[in-house]
Amino acid sequence: MAKDMTLWWGSGSPPCWRVMIALEEKNLQGYNQKLLSFEKGEHKSKEVMDVNPRGQLPAFKCGDKIIxxxxxxxxxxxxxxxxxxxKLIPENSSEKALVLQRTFEGNTLHQKMVDVFMYNRRVPENERHESAFKRLKETLTGEVQMWEGYLQKTPGGFLAGKNFSMADVIVYPSVALLFRMGLSDKRYPKLSEYHKNLKDRPSIKATWPPLWKDTPGQDFLKDI
Amino acid sequence: MAKDMTLWWGSGSPPCWRVMIALEEKNLQGYNQKLLSFEKGEHKSKEVMDVNPRGQLPAFKCGDKIIxxxxxxxxxxxxxxxxxxxKLIPENSSEKALVLQRTFEGNTLHQKMVDVFMYNRRVPENERHESAFKRLKETLTGEVQMWEGYLQKTPGGFLAGKNFSMADVIVYPSVALLFRMGLSDKRYPKLSEYHKNLKDRPSIKATWPPLWKDTPGQDFLKDI
Incomplete structure (x- = not known):
């Protein structure tokens, strides 16, 4: 089945990583994959644009279907x-509700993280303000504290309780990227524990960003 | 069934409206609802914060489940x-893939629209740049053109083909808000047709923002 699937991806990109984790969890190993370089602009190549006119990764084909x-x-x-x-979305209504709530909140965490990371890249120098960057970091801090709180209140080791779910597929890559960028283990002990505990889960280990294995992390977020 | 559901919502907010359309489409009329005022800050009231700690609308309870x-x-x-x-998500794989693709692209359209609307409200005056605002409007223009193109290429009258789907539930409120803010019918004829054709669909008519019925639209987006 997985043989007619193709994933174009970039190393370390949470959206790409989510799809790779989902494929592993659904036992869909053996799909075709093309690792592309954001630095070289390969996500804007004709090959990608033909599948994803937004020129973004992931680009994903499943037979003749594009998602x-x-x-x-x-x-x-x-x-x-x-x-x-x-099973990534549970049958039980209460569990399902929590999984869906956390899954979609994951988009907010991701967006606030990207806003901080990309500020210097996306905002032209003459429009940059230290106050704006500080505010983005404070907003991200509040968001990360919210997730630390969720893990304190939700026993079981996963984002939505005792089972690995869609919420973990979607949010784990963002959490891992936060720590890669210097998030403090001390200030966020529950997130840190979650980050470390899931590192060895087969689906996550098999898809760990290759770039991260060979290069050191950064301390960009050490003060949030 | 709907009697044990409660929705806290604000008039004209696409995220709130999505949930209301979905409730209508699933024949879940008769739920409890509380219309709140963003202007009066009622979305930050204790009542809302108890359900949605982010202090955002919608806040939605379904029995004891919160989503x-x-x-x-x-x-x-x-x-x-x-x-x-x-049926908002079709069984057929190809149709399902397209519905899911458009549904989640809807988030990008919404975000780019919000970025333009909120620039003057969210960015302090001393950090504002005409060039930044212009760039946000250009980005939104490119995004809206993409959706106009989708409707040109996808016959059937709905965003993902011949049937109303989750993509319409999610994206229609954003399209309606774009036109409410002055989007040109002439420059976006397919979107305009879509906007008008769905106005009388029972789920949409029944949930049309009450504020919009009594007040004129704006011309804020007339030049995009």
């Missing part, structure tokens, strides 16, 4: 392979 | 009432 949005791809895989591999 | 994220609430309703009312 480039990472949330869409993960939900598609869960729907199509419901009874295969890990 | 405040609009995407989460819509997916939850579709999962829980799969065979009731309109």
């Amino acid at each position: 480039n949005e990472s949330y869409g791809a993960c939900f598609f895989l869960e729907c199509e392979y419901k009874s295969q591999g890990t | 405040n994220e609009s995407y989460g609430a819509c997916f939850f309703l579709e999962c829980e009432y799969k065979s009731q009312g309109t």
Whole structure:
């Protein structure tokens, strides 16, 4: 089944990583994959643009079907392979509600993180303000504190309780990137524990960003 | 069933409106609802914060389950009432893939729209730059052109083809808000047709923002 799937991806990109984790969890190993370089602008190549006119990664084909949005791809895989591999969206209504709530809150965490990372890259120098950058960091701090609180209040080791779920597929890559960028283990002990505990989960280990294995992390977020 | 549901909402907010359309489409009329005023800051009231600690609308309770994220609430309703009312996510794989792709691209359209609307409100005066605002409007223009192109290429009258789907639940409120803010019918004829054709759909008519009925639209986006 996985043989007719193709994923174009970039190392360390949370949206790409989500799809890779979902594929592993649904036992869809053996798909075709092309690792591209953001630095070289390969995500703007004709090959990618033909699949994803936004020129973004991931680009994902499943037979003749195209689902480039990472949330869409993960939900598609869960729907199509419901009874295969890990059940990512539980049947039980209460569990399902919490999984969906955390899954979609994950988009806010990701966005606030990207806003900080990309400020210097996306905002032209003459429009940059120290006060604006500080505010973005404070907003991210509040958001990360919220997730630390969720883990304090939700026992079980995963974002939505005792089972690995879609919420972890979607949010773990962002959490891992936060720590890669210097998030403090001391100030966020529950997130740190979550980060470390899931590192050895087969789906995550198999898809760990290759770039991260060979290069040191940064301390960009050490003070948030 | 709907009697044990409560929605706290604000008039004209696309995320709130999405949930209301989904409730109508799933034949879940008769839920409890509280219309709150953003202007009066009622979304930051204790009543809302107790349900949604982010102090945002919608806030949504379904029995003792809380799903405040609009995407989460819509997916939850579709999962829980799969065979009731309109089927929002089709069984057919190809149709499903397109519905999910457009549904999640809707988040990008919404975000780019909000970035333009909120620039003057969110960015302190001393940090504002005409060039930045112009760039946000250009980005939104490119995004809206993309959706105009989708409607040109996808016959059937809905965002993902011949049937009303989750993509319409999620994206229609943003399209309606764009036109409310002055989007040109002439420059975006397919979007305009889509906007007008769906106005009379019962789920949309029943949930049309009350504020919009009594007040004129604006011309804020007339030049994009």
